Amino acid sequence: MLASVVAITGCGPSSETENPTNNSSNSDSSSTTPNGTGTSSDNNPQPSEDNTEASEKSRVKLVTQRESCSGYEPVPNVEVLFHDEQGKVIAISKTPENGEFQAEIPDDALHISLIEPASEDLEEKRYIHTYQNIQGGVNLGKISFTKPDWFSKANNCIDTPVPESQNSCQSYKLDVSELLSTYPNHKLQYERTKDLTLSAEYVNGRNFNVSFCESDKSFNFIVSSQDGTQSIGAQFLPVAGQESVKLLPEHFTHQGVKVAPPSGSSFAQNNGISAYQKNNLTGEYHTVLAFKTDEINFIFPTMFESHHYRTQMTDAINLDTYSISMFSYLRSKIENSGHFDSMPTDINFDTAKQFVLGDLNNSFSFSFDFSLLDERIKTSTWSFELFRMYKQPVYWQVNGGIKGHLPKFQFGDALDLEQIEFEKQTKFSVRLNGYAHMPEQLNEYRTYKAETNFNPNEKEFSPYIELGFDFLPIQDSE
Numbered sequence: 001m002l003a004s005v006v007a008i009t010g011c012g013p014s015s016e017t018e019n020p021t022n023n024s025s026n027s028d029s030s031s032t033t034p035n036g037t038g039t040s041s042d043n044n045p046q047p048s049e050d051n052t053e054a055s056e057k058s059r060v061k062l063v064t065q066r067e068s069c070s071g072y073e074p075v076p077n078v079e080v081l082f083h084d085e086q087g088k089v090i091a092i093s094k095t096p097e098n099g100e101f102q103a104e105i106p107d108d109a110l111h112i113s114l115i116e117p118a119s120e121d122l123e124e125k126r127y128i129h130t131y132q133n134i135q136g137g138v139n140l141g142k143i144s145f146t147k148p149d150w151f152s153k154a155n156n157c158i159d160t161p162v163p164e165s166q167n168s169c170q171s172y173k174l175d176v177s178e179l180l181s182t183y184p185n186h187k188l189q190y191e192r193t194k195d196l197t198l199s200a201e202y203v204n205g206r207n208f209n210v211s212f213c214e215s216d217k218s219f220n221f222i223v224s225s226q227d228g229t230q231s232i233g234a235q236f237l238p239v240a241g242q243e244s245v246k247l248l249p250e251h252f253t254h255q256g257v258k259v260a261p262p263s264g265s266s267f268a269q270n271n272g273i274s275a276y277q278k279n280n281l282t283g284e285y286h287t288v289l290a291f292k293t294d295e296i297n298f299i300f301p302t303m304f305e306s307h308h309y310r311t312q313m314t315d316a317i318n319l320d321t322y323s324i325s326m327f328s329y330l331r332s333k334i335e336n337s338g339h340f341d342s343m344p345t346d347i348n349f350d351t352a353k354q355f356v357l358g359d360l361n362n363s364f365s366f367s368f369d370f371s372l373l374d375e376r377i378k379t380s381t382w383s384f385e386l387f388r389m390y391k392q393p394v395y396w397q398v399n400g401g402i403k404g405h406l407p408k409f410q411f412g413d414a415l416d417l418e419q420i421e422f423e424k425q426t427k428f429s430v431r432l433n434g435y436a437h438m439p440e441q442l443n444e445y446r447t448y449k450a451e452t453n454f455n456p457n458e459k460e461f462s463p464y465i466e467l468g469f470d471f472l473p474i475q476d477s478e
Contacts, residue, residue: 003103005093062140064099074099075145077117082109087407115414116145125393132400138443141450169213173244182249189222212238215279224296231256231298256298257338270312275304276456301336306456309334315347324352325470333462342463345374352469364417369403370432376465377402378434378445385426401442433466
């Protein structure tokens with residue numbers, strides 16, 4: 001069902017975001033008028049079941065969630081603000097108990113913001129997510145309101161019982177003694193990023209363990225020579241009733257294929273390879289092994305369903321007022337022959353310099369243009385860390401196209417940007433990213449990502465490119 005949306009007319013900023021009550025227990029969310037009274041079905045009629053195609057195209061869909069010890073849980077009562085072109089609030093609503101929000105986009109609405117419910121702890125960060133240019137309809141997918149900084153699954157979920165329906169794992173003692181003479185001083189890698197050196201000096205007196213989970217298809221082990229010229233893999237299932245895994249030379253039958261980056265490439269500081277398999281429980285792809293290319297520069301087509309190459313470059317410069325850090329990241333599918341043809345974007349500060357020296361006006365309303373950086377980029381996400389500057393720390397993200405304008409957004413009592421000195425931020429940043437073969441139009445791209453599961457074998461998910469700029473005021477970066 002569609003959520004009720006209340007139009008705002010003739011109200012100042014303080015009344016634009018008064019909290020509507022949520023009286024619905026199903027996927028339909030209710031709203032209130034600006035004075036806090038409930039809306040009736042006469043004032044907010046629900047659409048009929050036979051909605052027209054035009055109505056379908058003018059909807060916004062999204063899910064609000066946060067990380068928990070059992071995975072992700074819905075976040076209800078997130079305030080939904082619809083903004084016009086100038087950033088003013090023209091309509092409000094709220095997400096329902098299950099976090100699944102769907103509504104008709106009001107006339108004149110161009111942008112949407114989602115404001116996390118306020119916490120009683122004023123030291124806890126409050127998240128605001130803004131999405132620009134939603135006209136025509138869009139599925140924004142899952143929007144995460146993360147736990148506070150102190151939250152960590154490792155520290156806070158140890159005593160949380162795992163439901164029987166979820167993944168369970170068993171730990172096995174790992175015995176590598178039979179490999180020491182066959183593969184002296186070679187590196188053994190297993191369980192995503194664990195590794196050890198096959199030498200008596202390294203192994204003797206130490207205990208090693210390997211886990212196997214219901215979601216795993218097999219044990220996976222890679223042995224590589226120190227000089228990087230040889231690499232071979234082993235893949236097998238655990239034996240029922242045994243509590244240890246003894247690796248034997250005859251287990252290693254999967255020859256590695258050398259990876260060959262594009263000729264003339266100058267991939268720099270951080271290169272790696274990810275190997276993917278399907279999760280036995282969910283059917284989704286996940287990384288089962290990840291290694292740096294200066295250690296293992298091979299793929300294993302007979303072991304894994306897909307391999308991707310990863311590379312990242314970083315650099316930094318100082319201007320008069322800002323220190324600018326930049327990174328360029330590429331992830332690209334490797335063919336079974338070991339070849340791939342995508343290149344990362346070169347480090348180039350020209351656009352960032354032009355932005356700082358030209359468009360940046362020390363306010364939260366500015367224009368930007370990153371359209372000449374890389375044709376594969378589809379979206380931009382600005383992040384503003386307003387932690388010491390408001391009554392409650394606010395983390396604000398704005399997602400839109402690679403060229404555009406941030407108007408003077410209004411958020412009512414949640415955030416008043418007019419009260420904040422832009423240059424006093426600890427830092428602000430922009431991330432520019434895109435899947436080269438996904439739709440070009442912004443909302444078609446967003447919807448495709450939201451409705452399509454990641455598949456490393458499909459061309460739509462390779463290559464992926466991301467560029468990032470962090471802007472730090474010089475007085476805070478010194």
